[in-house]
Amino acid sequence: MATRDYGRPSTDDHDEDRPLLHGEDNDVEASSDQSVWGRFKRQVSATFAPLAKPDELRPLERFLVIFSVALLLLAAIFIGLFAGSQHKLAHRPASPAPAPGPGNPNSNPPEGDICTTKDCVLAAGEVLRSIDETVNPCDDFYAFTTNNWLKSHPIPSDAGLFGTGQYVLSENSKIIRQIIADAPSVKDVESMTFGDEQTEADQRNLAKLKGYYDSCTDVAGQDKLGAQPLLDVLDHIRTLFHSHKHGKYEEGNPPASSHQSYFHVRSLDEGEKPLPPNQPPGRSPKPHLPHESPRPTPPSSERQKGLTEALAWAHSRGLPAFFEINIDGDAVKDPTAATPWFFPSGLGFPDQAYYDDKEEVAFYKEVVSDGLRAYDNEVKHGKEQKVSKKKGKKGKKGDKKGDKKGDKKHHEEQRTPLAPLADEVVELERQLAEITPDSEEITDPVASYNPINATKLPYTFGSINWQDYFSALTVRTPERLILSSPKFVTSLDALISRTRTEVLEAYLIWTAIRELGTALGPNVKLRAAAERLDRYTKGVDADAKENRETVCLNDVNAALGFMAGRYFVQEAFKGDSKKRVEEIIYSVIAAFKARLPELDWLDEKTRKKAEEKADAIRVMVGYPTSPNTTDAVSVANFYADLSVDPSNYFSNRLASSTRMSKRNWASVGRKLNRDLWDMFPAEVNAEYSPQGNYILFPAGIMQPPYFHVSWPSYLQRGAFGAVAGHELSHAFDPDGRLYDKDGYLRDWWTETTAQEFQVRQACLTNQYHSYTVSDGKGGELHLRSNFTKGEDVADAGGLVQSFKAWKDELASGGEVVEAANALLPGLGYTREQMFFISYGISWARNIRTSEQVKRIRTDPHSPTRYRVNGVLVNMPEFAEAFGCKAGKDKMASAPKDRCNIW
Numbered sequence: 001m002a003t004r005d006y007g008r009p010s011t012d013d014h015d016e017d018r019p020l021l022h023g024e025d026n027d028v029e030a031s032s033d034q035s036v037w038g039r040f041k042r043q044v045s046a047t048f049a050p051l052a053k054p055d056e057l058r059p060l061e062r063f064l065v066i067f068s069v070a071l072l073l074l075a076a077i078f079i080g081l082f083a084g085s086q087h088k089l090a091h092r093p094a095s096p097a098p099a100p101g102p103g104n105p106n107s108n109p110p111e112g113d114i115c116t117t118k119d120c121v122l123a124a125g126e127v128l129r130s131i132d133e134t135v136n137p138c139d140d141f142y143a144f145t146t147n148n149w150l151k152s153h154p155i156p157s158d159a160g161l162f163g164t165g166q167y168v169l170s171e172n173s174k175i176i177r178q179i180i181a182d183a184p185s186v187k188d189v190e191s192m193t194f195g196d197e198q199t200e201a202d203q204r205n206l207a208k209l210k211g212y213y214d215s216c217t218d219v220a221g222q223d224k225l226g227a228q229p230l231l232d233v234l235d236h237i238r239t240l241f242h243s244h245k246h247g248k249y250e251e252g253n254p255p256a257s258s259h260q261s262y263f264h265v266r267s268l269d270e271g272e273k274p275l276p277p278n279q280p281p282g283r284s285p286k287p288h289l290p291h292e293s294p295r296p297t298p299p300s301s302e303r304q305k306g307l308t309e310a311l312a313w314a315h316s317r318g319l320p321a322f323f324e325i326n327i328d329g330d331a332v333k334d335p336t337a338a339t340p341w342f343f344p345s346g347l348g349f350p351d352q353a354y355y356d357d358k359e360e361v362a363f364y365k366e367v368v369s370d371g372l373r374a375y376d377n378e379v380k381h382g383k384e385q386k387v388s389k390k391k392g393k394k395g396k397k398g399d400k401k402g403d404k405k406g407d408k409k410h411h412e413e414q415r416t417p418l419a420p421l422a423d424e425v426v427e428l429e430r431q432l433a434e435i436t437p438d439s440e441e442i443t444d445p446v447a448s449y450n451p452i453n454a455t456k457l458p459y460t461f462g463s464i465n466w467q468d469y470f471s472a473l474t475v476r477t478p479e480r481l482i483l484s485s486p487k488f489v490t491s492l493d494a495l496i497s498r499t500r501t502e503v504l505e506a507y508l509i510w511t512a513i514r515e516l517g518t519a520l521g522p523n524v525k526l527r528a529a530a531e532r533l534d535r536y537t538k539g540v541d542a543d544a545k546e547n548r549e550t551v552c553l554n555d556v557n558a559a560l561g562f563m564a565g566r567y568f569v570q571e572a573f574k575g576d577s578k579k580r581v582e583e584i585i586y587s588v589i590a591a592f593k594a595r596l597p598e599l600d601w602l603d604e605k606t607r608k609k610a611e612e613k614a615d616a617i618r619v620m621v622g623y624p625t626s627p628n629t630t631d632a633v634s635v636a637n638f639y640a641d642l643s644v645d646p647s648n649y650f651s652n653r654l655a656s657s658t659r660m661s662k663r664n665w666a667s668v669g670r671k672l673n674r675d676l677w678d679m680f681p682a683e684v685n686a687e688y689s690p691q692g693n694y695i696l697f698p699a700g701i702m703q704p705p706y707f708h709v710s711w712p713s714y715l716q717r718g719a720f721g722a723v724a725g726h727e728l729s730h731a732f733d734p735d736g737r738l739y740d741k742d743g744y745l746r747d748w749w750t751e752t753t754a755q756e757f758q759v760r761q762a763c764l765t766n767q768y769h770s771y772t773v774s775d776g777k778g779g780e781l782h783l784r785s786n787f788t789k790g791e792d793v794a795d796a797g798g799l800v801q802s803f804k805a806w807k808d809e810l811a812s813g814g815e816v817v818e819a820a821n822a823l824l825p826g827l828g829y830t831r832e833q834m835f836f837i838s839y840g841i842s843w844a845r846n847i848r849t850s851e852q853v854k855r856i857r858t859d860p861h862s863p864t865r866y867r868v869n870g871v872l873v874n875m876p877e878f879a880e881a882f883g884c885k886a887g888k889d890k891m892a893s894a895p896k897d898r899c900n901i902w
């Protein structure tokens, strides 16, 4: 739920190079944050959790799709000819009315005009192919709307899930793949002449995209490079780690930076903690008084220096060891001030709960041991080669801050095997998991806001030298930081202090292997452990074939998302799309406001403030203005600091994550750039930012089955309208409501209204907690509804608001509105029914049990079945549309049991 704004630097700084992050340029606008907590926090307000890799259609599926589309096209042509009209949204009187299908619950067909355009016929075909009319919609609406979609969209063998989100992503990827296929190579561009600046920038941009993609799909080239690119990284980390080691680790030496006592949480600026008075007991700001005593053993200064350099370097490359620092607004002092936030990180498993399971820990020990052994073998092999070559050339070039000539020889002798330490690395991670706070705590805006003066950090966390750490990463040492969990910080310091030096080293090496191993060629042994771990947590077979094209298209988007987005938008977000989407979004905001006076639990004062906040929300649709993706030069400048080598995928990936880290740090001490997006145009997602108070919808999500500009309004509103309502509702969900219209974490609720909100929220939390999924071991897992509450509230509000906005549109009447709401041919469902069917279909998703279990632990969204059924049981409008009996049918709660907030 964090805002990922990044400051645009002022232009008065020129020489800003940092040792580890060379070449901070002056046009830093930053890019999407890749950090785990950054991603995680973002998920809270996003529509989806990060999407798993989609697959391409298999040949048979492709044939069936083409075949059915061809049939539909034929049908469309015939109907079109018959109707004798080719209007954009043709409609004709309802005679004959569409006959209800065999399982259709409507005994009488609905009456009204019928839309016979090609897009309507295609949409009708898609609906028919998705729904299962053998299921009673009042029994299980999710099954009714998605059963046949689920059957025809199996999970690709190398993925953990496949749903409409992945389907749309794979369609978007096809468009980008075609753009890349048509693009010139870097070589081609060199021999071109250009008439104008835009054309030249476009050709160079396209060549860059192609270069990155080609490097990724060139698996033979990656195999040829072997393990060396990663070995260079690992060697560098070890060299830094030992760069100050003159003797054995001396226990009891005080840290170089400080002779004062270890951190005590009272040294925090507690006076600056927000104190929203209307918090339930569990939500009041918790200073987490640490009980770490006796004090942890201080590290020796040599060890501290080595760890500081190795850790800063790893973080500068985006490797998440022990913790991560993200740059975001200061929610209490100034939401526009780029401020470092300290988050827990560094676990190899997706979540701490894995470390409680013996079977999973046993598996993990095996993987870590394999990974480190593969590395040891490479080192041994390399040494033997060096010896046989006798005195060959000296080390490779690269980032060599720590490679002092004399030290190098000394360090090479120190390359002790690390595989024997595998169990201790896992134990270190297990203890790290133990001190890692719950996701509920870390996403709680109040509990996770703990500002501290940077000068006090050494007393809090003495294991590294903070002055040196910051100097390595940024020219402006931050004045203050925000700790998401002070208790974690002190516990981590203690954990590092009591861990043997060689285990820390092995952990850093394993972290790099785990994160970067998959950037190596498929036949490179050092890659295997990282891949095996990734597949295990997704529940994917160890020998499933990877779809390289899909992986690479996702990777191109991650590295060059605004560049790819420029050309994606030109292809896939044309005409009136942006205008219509904005119409829908603003109508949903209007419906939200119009509903406020009807909510009897909301008092006058709070209602006014809610209105003000709704009015202040910024709406961002399609593509950003910073960088301006309608301008080829703006996009080229934005990525000028990422050079791409078409023959070296590893270096491209490392360069991309280094660039992100650099841009992140470059904004410290500046104002955040309020126009910068943290989602890319082709991304299939949407978000609300509480600190930026904006809702954002990339062009990537405005695609079928969420949206099509020529669809009837009820289809658009049941799917995309609900997404718009969802993001809007985040501004008023249990966490979002704590921020005011300007993005400050500042209470604007009266006490009574806040209490009323709590009562309604508890109703939803209880409802969702009663839902379960299989744990894959014969048992069931309840949803962690205290963790998913924000998303559940947003889902509930989103659909209600979209329905109201649509009804308001219908009530406004007129020919245009009528035409925009014509019935679909051949279905026999009413418009109200179609609104809800569109909603149900938009959440279709197949998921493997392991992936589902992982998501119960890590994903703040409820499983999609409950995102549909859990919302609809509370909506009398749904029960009425399908004739479900309240209190009797499963899909219709009795009025007294309904949970509603907005």
Ligand SMILES: [Zn+2]
Binding pocket: 043, 044, 045, 046, 047, 048, 726, 727, 730, 791, 794
């Ligand atoms: Zn959300």
